[in-house]
Amino acid sequence: NAGVTQTPKFQVLKTGQSMTLQCAQDMNHEYMSWYRQDPGMGLRLIHYSVGAGITDQGEVPNGYNVSRSTTEDFPLRLLSAAPSQTSVYFCASSPSYGRQLSQETQYFGPGTRLLVL
Amino acid sequence: KQEVTQIPAALSVPEGENLVLNCSFTDSAIYNLQWFRQDPGKGLTSLLLIQSSQREQTSGRLNASLDKSSGRSTLYIAASQPGDSATYLCAVEADSSYKLIFGSGTRLLVRP
Numbered sequence: 001n002a003g004v005t006q007t008p009k010f011q012v013l014k015t016g017q018s019m020t021l022q023c024a025q026d027m028n029h030e031y032m033s034w035y036r037q038d039p040g041m042g043l044r045l046i047h048y049s050v051g052a053g054i055t056d057q058g059e060v061p062n063g064y065n066v067s068r069s070t071t072e073d074f075p076l077r078l079l080s081a082a083p084s085q086t087s088v089y090f091c092a093s094s095p096s097y098g099r100q101l102s103q104e105t106q107y108f109g110p111g112t113r114l115l116v117l
Numbered sequence: 118k119q120e121v122t123q124i125p126a127a128l129s130v131p132e133g134e135n136l137v138l139n140c141s142f143t144d145s146a147i148y149n150l151q152w153f154r155q156d157p158g159k160g161l162t163s164l165l166l167i168q169s170s171q172r173e174q175t176s177g178r179l180n181a182s183l184d185k186s187s188g189r190s191t192l193y194i195a196a197s198q199p200g201d202s203a204t205y206l207c208a209v210e211a212d213s214s215y216k217l218i219f220g221s222g223t224r225l226l227v228r229p
Contacts, residue, residue, distance in 0.1 A: 031215045033216075035219075040126075040221060041221050042121065042206060042218075042219030042220050042221045043161075043208075043217070043219045045216055045218075048215070050215075058216065090160060090161065092161075094215050105151055105163040105166050106163070106215065106217065107163075108153075108160040108162075109160050110159060110160045111158075111159070111160055
């Protein structure tokens, strides 16, 4: 298994441009999520999905859109990039939603570094 | 609102030392607590997960404890090695929703 993959690894955008960060997992996980990590800070949840066709907002959703048409893919769209969206973006997946007493954790991708000028 | 704090922000120790990383959280109603390792420019790797009903978890030279009532967790690393150098992140899950709230991390350097 490739695990969680993210593309691109690095991207430079100009203010106002739009782009899509790709995330895919081959573990048939139901739960997927997007986090952003800023310098000196922990990760903050942007959007998440508990299964195909179901998405919801996290802590910092403004300026981002998501969709989940398949179990494998969970793209993150920046509608109109702003310098405040300069960050490292991580995608994560997990095998089940609402589990009990499980030791299953979340699996993170390698991240996408985004610079908005 | 749940807040997670990690102290210290950075730590430098000589190889072979035993060390403790601290994590505190403001709301004791958590589902679980996890410790992650992050290498520079890389993603996160899960180290230990402690369910709310558990007091500790061990994996090799790592031991994590959880005290829900006081809102604290510690990650103990025995006989540290240069390969342990990384940033260690603590995260709590408030309910069985998979939404993690992270601390800002402790950057560890183990000197040869």
